Structures are given as C-alpha cells and as structure tokens.
Amino acid sequence: MPLGCPSYDYALKFLLESITIVPQQLYKDQVSRAYSEMAAIDPKDTPFLALALHLESPLWSDDTHLKRQALVPCYSTNEILDLLENSSP
Numbered sequence: 001m002p003l004g005c006p007s008y009d010y011a012l013k014f015l016l017e018s019i020t021i022v023p024q025q026l027y028k029d030q031v032s033r034a035y036s037e038m039a040a041i042d043p044k045d046t047p048f049l050a051l052a053l054h055l056e057s058p059l060w061s062d063d064t065h066l067k068r069q070a071l072v073p074c075y076s077t078n079e080i081l082d083l084l085e086n087s088s089p
Contacts, residue, residue: 027054
C-alpha cells in the first residue's frame with residue numbers, strides 16, 4: 001500500500017484515532033520502579049510498565065517479557081478473549 005494511497009490514508013487515520021499518546025511526565029514517578037523490574041528482562045518495556053503502575057491497571061500485551069514482571073497482571077489477547085467468553089451470561 002503506497003504512501004498517499006486512499007486506503008493507506010484511511011488505515012493510518014483509523015490507527016491514529018485509536019491511539020492515545022501519554023506524556024512521560026504523567027507516569028515519570030513510576031519509571032524508576034518499572035525499570036528496576038524490567039532491567040534484566042527487557043528495559044525497552046519500562047514505559048509500558050510505568051504507565052500501568054501509575055494507572056494501577058493491568059497490561060494487555062502478547063509480549064512475553066511483560067509476563068515475566070511481577071508488579072501488575074499482564075494478560076495476553078487469548079486470556080482477554082477467555083475472560084470475555086467466560087463473563088458472558
């Protein structure tokens with residue numbers, strides 16, 4: 001799909017409307033704690049864990065590195081689907 005193609009533009013617009021950029025200032029209070037947990041696992045995942053800690057929220061990721069941390073629950077897509085299926089009346 002070449003840049004400037006209508007379907008590319010539509011897909012990009014759709015994705016950007018679904019993404020929220022969170023400034024690091026909002027979760028910087030948790031970066032040190034998150035880095036301590038992720039340093040030996042995958043330090044590049046530190047911002048994701050820091051935001052989850054700040055929001056007191058679980059993570060939704062298929063990244064197995066995030067499953068190895070112990071500070072917040074991390075659910076895979078399959079686990080989310082299982083939870084949704086099992087919670088339906």
